[in-house]
Amino acid sequence: MFANIPWLKKVIIIASFFCMVLLLLPSLSEGLLLSLIGGLLLFIKPDCAFTKISLKRIVSSSVIAVLLLVVYLYYLSQYNDISSISFIMSSLLYGIISVVFIYAFISLCSKADFTGVRSGGSTKVSYKYLIYALIFSVLAMLFVSQSSPLYEINYWDDSNIYHTVAKAVWNGKLLYRDIHDQKGPLMFFIQIPGVIISDDSFTGMYVIEAIAFFAWTVIVLKTVFLFVKPGIATYILIPPISLFALITNSFRYGGSAEEFMLPFLGAALYIGLRCIREERSFTLKEAFVVGIISSMVFWTKFNLCGLLLGFVIYVLIVAIREKKHKELPKLIGMFIAGFFCICIPILLYFAFKGSIKTLFDGYFLSNVSVYVDPRKGSTSDAPFIITFAKKQLEIFMENYKYEHIFFMSVFFSLIVFSARKEKKTFLFFILTLGCAYFGIFGMGFQISYYLMGLKSFMVFAMIPLFLLTEKVSDKLTVRALRPGLAVLGMLLITATVIVCSPSLFMFGREREEYPQYQIAEVIKADGIADPKIINFGFLDSGFYLATDTLPFNNHYCTACDYEYYTYEHKALIQQKAADYIITKDKTYDWEGYELIFVSSSNEMYWNGSFIEEDTFYLYRRVS
Structure with missing residues (x-):
């Protein structure tokens, strides 16, 4: 079975299996050992009698084994990912299991018949x-x-x-x-x-x-x-x-x-x-x-x-x-x-x-x-x-x-x-x-x-x-x-x-807990009709939605400090064109504007690893 798989596909299978293992197991060394033992199976041709294995196949498999083992030992020496005989035994156990898994899995995938639509069939959904x-x-x-x-x-x-x-x-x-x-x-x-x-x-x-x-x-x-x-x-x-x-x-x-x-x-x-x-x-x-x-x-x-x-x-x-x-x-x-x-x-x-x-x-x-x-x-x-x-x-x-x-x-x-x-x-x-x-x-x-x-x-x-x-x-x-x-x-x-x-x-968080709506209430209380708001130095975080307003300038939100994007905001602030300025995690000293409100909220960091706090500052133009 495996002998009929081209060598390039064998490499892809080994690499893919190795990457799958790393996602399932906590240790890179265990993953390397799994790939060493399981991957060799593809080159030894296990569906044939071992007495019929050619010298060429034994040599090629041995070379691959040595290369993988060198990588494995190098990793251990660099990161000291070995502390006891129990670690070695558990890794070997994973390796044995991987032999069974990779053989059974690939055997099933290669022999199973896809029974779906062929020529003239229909994929109409009921x-x-x-x-x-x-x-x-x-x-x-x-x-x-x-x-x-x-x-x-x-x-x-x-x-x-x-x-x-x-x-x-x-x-x-x-x-x-x-x-x-x-x-x-x-x-x-x-x-x-x-x-x-x-x-x-x-x-x-x-x-x-x-x-x-x-x-x-x-x-x-x-x-x-x-x-x-x-x-x-x-x-x-x-x-x-x-x-x-x-x-x-x-x-x-x-x-x-x-x-x-x-x-x-x-x-x-x-x-x-x-x-x-x-x-x-x-x-x-x-x-x-x-x-x-x-x-x-x-x-x-x-x-x-x-x-x-x-x-x-x-x-x-x-x-x-x-x-x-x-x-x-x-x-x-x-x-x-x-x-x-x-x-x-x-x-x-x-x-x-x-x-x-x-x-x-x-x-x-x-x-x-x-x-x-x-x-x-x-x-x-x-x-x-x-x-x-x-x-x-x-x-x-x-x-x-x-x-x-x-x-x-x-x-x-x-x-x-x-x-x-x-x-x-x-x-x-x-x-x-x-x-x-x-x-x-x-x-x-x-x-x-x-x-x-x-x-x-x-x-x-x-x-x-x-x-x-x-x-x-x-x-x-x-x-x-x-x-x-x-x-x-x-x-x-x-x-x-x-x-x-x-x-x-954020499921179940009340409206009053969001800085967007807290700041919107402060702005609303001032009674300014159609207030002009600048979203300075960060992306739109929902303040226009909460205040039911629209931006009054073109590049209304910026994620980077390129002069091309910040020039417009800086010019408008210098002209005192905005009624309010909202900043995130940073405070500024602008002539003609005063800090009137601060609000914070928590959100999950993008990779889910920790919770980060966002702090928003509301500035109002001084009359």
């Missing part, structure tokens, strides 16, 4: 599932997202920015010219229906989030359909399992661009996998749809387009390999046609307003000038490739430490699809994941929520998971147990996900 998934989405997002009515405010600054800017656009301001943020125009157009529903709360955003998650659960089911013949357990468990994409640190408190693009990116993966499973070429209609998806992602947040780039590269490789050159021009033409279906209305809107240049400067130039700098923060004179590699390793490790569920699913998927003889599926997975990763992190910039842009790839891990689920379900001789156990599993998983949600930290 209306019963749609109703169930919609109800589940509405209820689950009540707890998982701070945009829901169960929370007084979404404490995440990015969500407040989207709401404030969308509200300003809905009230007649022109994006980028009159009010600025670096996200694409489609991000704010998506938010406008939410503003229409409620312009003084996040209820509208909650509705949009619930719809987006509902769409994600439908995409997951249709994708699983391609590989697994679903039973009642799959239908019941897909929504709660899909919810795992939303509970990690990258989800934050809900409302990111990555979250809203999740179903669209998932739909692109579904289209690609369906063509592969049905063993056919991409149709012109599918090329058109992928073009539309690409354009929507591009005009929302262009660094998320890496997945679509990987998709296009895959199509080109397959077309060239299978000598289908004549189909390429038509596919490319339909892709471009779909892409411009979204581009043209957006460009016409800004052209009609005479603001094409502000669109270019506000969306493209501002992002490039702030974020695109792979050497940022580095004082090293090392070659670019070394600097780039070090930065990517830092970013990977930073995400790896706090996003266990996501990385477990990725490594799980790598092992499964490396062990199977499905070259196209494996190639599609590697290309789309690789391009998506470097599209997001390739420029050397990392923020915690960026990883949310890769969560659509968790669907690959759900395929073998639900294959195993159906096999277990089929073993139950009492048919009534199948839905009963599935419902129990759904309840347990949902409860676990909700408890682990970063949002839950």
Whole structure:
């Protein structure tokens, strides 16, 4: 069995298994030893009699064993991760268990038949599932997202920015010219229906989030359909399992661009996998749809387009390999046609307003000038490739430490699809994941929520998971147990996900406890009609929402100290144009303004490691 797996895939399996182990075990040395023993299994060819093992295989396995052992011993010598014989014995025990696990797991993955849709099949979703998934989405997002009515405010600054800017656009301001943020125009157009529903709360955003998650659960089911013949357990468990994409640190408190693009990116993966499973070429209609998806992602947040780039590269490789050159021009033409279906209305809107240049400067130039700098923060004179590699390793490790569920699913998927003889599926997975990763992190910039842009790839891990689920379900001789156990599993998983949600930290907090509403009451008591407020030196934290006002200047909130962004605020303060100034964690001595109120609040640090205190200062213009 393992002898038929190419050596490169064997390396991928070993590396993936090693990374999975590190997420499960507390010690790196145990992980190294696990990989040493379990990984060798792939090269020794254990499904054959040991007497038939060739000298070449023994030598190659021994070399690998020595290399892994050297790494293992080096780690022990550097970090002294060994104190007693009990440690060695426990590590050896883990190693023995890993041999059994990796053999049984890969054997199952390589031999199990995917029983889903083939050529001519249907992935149509029943209306019963749609109703169930919609109800589940509405209820689950009540707890998982701070945009829901169960929370007084979404404490995440990015969500407040989207709401404030969308509200300003809905009230007649022109994006980028009159009010600025670096996200694409489609991000704010998506938010406008939410503003229409409620312009003084996040209820509208909650509705949009619930719809987006509902769409994600439908995409997951249709994708699983391609590989697994679903039973009642799959239908019941897909929504709660899909919810795992939303509970990690990258989800934050809900409302990111990555979250809203999740179903669209998932739909692109579904289209690609369906063509592969049905063993056919991409149709012109599918090329058109992928073009539309690409354009929507591009005009929302262009660094998320890496997945679509990987998709296009895959199509080109397959077309060239299978000598289908004549189909390429038509596919490319339909892709471009779909892409411009979204581009043209957006460009016409800004052209009609005479603001094409502000669109270019506000969306493209501002992002490039702030974020695109792979050497940022580095004082090293090392070659670019070394600097780039070090930065990517830092970013990977930073995400790896706090996003266990996501990385477990990725490594799980790598092992499964490396062990199977499905070259196209494996190639599609590697290309789309690789391009998506470097599209997001390739420029050397990392923020915690960026990883949310890769969560659509968790669907690959759900395929073998639900294959195993159906096999277990089929073993139950009492048919009534199948839905009963599935419902129990759904309840347990949902409860676990909700408890682990970063949002839950603020569940039950009263409105009067938030600095946003405390400061709003102080401003309201002064009786100034339509007060002019400056949000100085930090991102929008909900003060415009709480005071029911709109910013009166363009670059109304800043996250960095670049003169380009702070000049406007400093000039307005010098002119005493603002009635109030709000600062965060810093005090200032401004001529003509006095400090009148201070308020503090606690929130969970982005990686969940500790609770941090935010202190806000309110300054009022002296009459």
